[in-house]
Amino acid sequence: MRNALLGSATALALVAATPAPLRADASDAQVAAVIDEGLNRSEAMVTASQLMDGIGPRLTNSQNYRRAADWATARMAAIGLQNVHREGFDFGLGWNIESYRATMVSPRRIDLMAIPVAWSPPTDGVLRAGVVVAPMSKVEHFAAWKGKLAGKVVMISLPGATSESTKPVFQRFDDKQISEYDRYDLPSFDPATADRRAKRTNFPLELSRFLKAEGALAMIRISYRDGMLVHGEGYNYRPGETLALPAFEVAAEDYRRLVRLAAGGPAPEIELQLNARFDDSTLQAENLFGDITGSDPKAGYVMAGAHFDSWIAGDGAADNGAGSVVVLEAARILQRLGVKPRRTIRFALWAGEEQGLLGSRAYIERYLATRPVDPKLTGIAAYSAWSQAWPIAPKPGYAELKAYFNLDNGGGKVRGIYAENNIAAEPMLKKWLSPFEGMGASRVVTSKTGGTDHVYLQAIGLPGYQFIQDPLDYDSRVHHSNLDTLDHLRGDDLRQAATIMAAMLLQAANSDKDLPRMPLPSKPVPTDPFKVRDPDE
């Protein structure tokens, strides 16, 4: 209802004469048909506007995530996918923002650019207090502030200095830059590092409990980008592990002004208001799935994926509405062409990626393989521990996933794909991308890339791949920030990416040979067998 475009777009798809179904082998003619549908009749930007403009940010297990999930599954059904369904997994609390405000009220009135930290407790109405600049980054720093924080809003970050970046804000790769990824980095394994990572504690939680015990009223941190950008990432979403007091992130310019005023005279007073609600009605987050069923039940399946969840600043457009739209548009293109692939093609939209690839990991543990990770570990500790837990125990589904293609590097067009050090897979990946040389998308580079939902598949030896994309202004200013709106996507880039995603899926689904796999990983030996551990580590 919010947006008439879905209706009209679907109508369009229905009235247009359906072309004859494509033959089951992925011929050049099929790829040409995919290109024609994907580039000349794209619905990518209309779909993107419905999701980003109409619905907006999608924090995992928030009401708005569920609203978006309803929209996405309706879209999958309208496209004509089969087996459209959701799968819940253990996550944590829902958290929904009604409104918030941060204002400096003395020595003068300034509305501060600020954002609550995700899963921050709400304020009790409007909180008004003086600030104290008390930077703390480890437990050892607490002692110096004992007895000095009662009734204060605590500024917990060092102010730092304004950036002097001489890099361009907006960028497209040239071949030379892409070639820098065409390398094989020697892997290294240091038991001490893995050990330390797995023991990583939840410092924000400890800090908030110390501040609460000291009678502080709230904590504010500085944004890690300047230019009035804010982000608001937070990881304390487990029941019983939420922050002990309200937490905000304040724009660098506004934070530093507070620091200077506090140094130059009486501490500024600020007002903080956060009207947010925790929701424990379900602790399950949901992944979304739809299939194009293959003709050969024994041939396994291929899968496209992107994470559907986002952070709370902006509309989650580049991270990762873009990937989500590409997955949905690739499905539409293939359905519109009536393809009858040999292998099933599965379209997945993941939850909980921003909290540690939780959705794709839940899928892996349910269907593909398990690793013996302490279930009490959360956040970065669990994220690191999972890839280092041995042995890997494959499940029956392990053999069935023949290829996974992930898109999660913003709104830039596809330039190629990372081979994840799988030398054996490179020729087939090159063949499948070769039709897109003219679109600048045919590069296959040897290196691995991380930070998104193909990682845990690679960690268990399954063929999970992530595309190379033009950076645009993703890293410079958009990633996780209040600039992550549809404005920072590009229609041309999105339809190119969706077209290539569709063609890769179709070729992988119809391929005579499976994409070569890596051997099942097992625990590596220490890279430096003679390393003496630094006692200060």
Added chain:
Amino acid sequence: MRNALLGSATALALVAATPAPLRADASDAQVAAVIDEGLNRSEAMVTASQLMDGIGPRLTNSQNYRRAADWATARMAAIGLQNVHREGFDFGLGWNIESYRATMVSPRRIDLMAIPVAWSPPTDGVLRAGVVVAPMSKVEHFAAWKGKLAGKVVMISLPGATSESTKPVFQRFDDKQISEYDRYDLPSFDPATADRRAKRTNFPLELSRFLKAEGALAMIRISYRDGMLVHGEGYNYRPGETLALPAFEVAAEDYRRLVRLAAGGPAPEIELQLNARFDDSTLQAENLFGDITGSDPKAGYVMAGAHFDSWIAGDGAADNGAGSVVVLEAARILQRLGVKPRRTIRFALWAGEEQGLLGSRAYIERYLATRPVDPKLTGIAAYSAWSQAWPIAPKPGYAELKAYFNLDNGGGKVRGIYAENNIAAEPMLKKWLSPFEGMGASRVVTSKTGGTDHVYLQAIGLPGYQFIQDPLDYDSRVHHSNLDTLDHLRGDDLRQAATIMAAMLLQAANSDKDLPRMPLPSKPVPTDPFKVRDPDE
């Protein structure tokens, strides 16, 4: 009271032993003493924090401008300047913001990044209405919207597209870049252009009156920079010429989202609230002055200047708190050294620069020279007309101003000076800057530079000069925007600039010879005597 630093800084100046007064000729030893005081005991950043953090933006003739003017004249007196005083000139209405807010309330709630247009009428409480996208940039566009705007908030700008700037955000000049300014551009005079400029109408006023007559409730325009930057410049400050309805500028990302939503479904509804007050208790804006009296009353005076007024976004730090602080710090350095210059050194802080160099023009017309401009002309029309009105009628003071140095290119350090096409002045300017070659500040380039308070002095043949400064992020994101805070200045750059300003003033004040002047300008002949005027112009 707001800030303890002025107190302590003054105290420091008092307790420290006063050095022996410098001899009247500007020797290298004097410049060395200026460098020592300016670089080793700078008060520039402390002063800057008092003004930018403690007081903030200084819209001409606003309460906050007057608050800042009280602070600046107190600072001039504390430094020990003589003849500290203010001079009013005819300007227009005061305008003071209490609070404002812009929120999209349907299809979902988003606090919009927005700013009122300066001198916008307030809203009557909270205004709630649907938007209509009706881009209009000339009177001819009105007809298409007659009868379609009643009860609406009118979006008057074309949405455009997100920037793809590949320029670095932050920049320092290399010698090659500075050399590009070392050129003489042939002047050109086209009576038609001058004529057209002088006839330039006040389109925002006409548009607002049309919208009001149509029953529209408010107008919003798009920011001219993206990245959630806003500016809020407005020029309708004359009684009887204020906009007919409330006007806001909305960040590009938020504006374009509204446009897309309006195209895709029911028009979004927004709430606008602006609590602002016009103040007609005085229509005079005030320039600020202080002197170091010279020993030779017949030798005339030299002057440093910067505009003290700012726009309303940010704190007016780079534009032009930086220049104002440099002028005050140069005065402090020279007073601290107890200089006894031959010529009087005058320190000027101008008002109304952002509305067309109004403060410096008022000073010129009172003391230096007049031009026969239609007094009814305002804004850009008056700005253009003044330099083209003939003849110039010098006043007795015309002969007395021997040199004027302006600083208004942001917070970057001084790299040299523009010779304003005055070939005869270059050798003396080079000599005065030669001590600063090691600070990268000794370049004298031939070209002219515009847009600030030396312009009208040059327009009447007086020696008004503006320094070359490193750009930093002034043009890329800070100029007039909500990023114009102290964070985007640099302490090292400010103290270098103040030191050089002090040394230039001292050398000019003690120079045996006057800085060579250009001849008194008279009306040029048309550059193209055979030009046929385009009837569509």
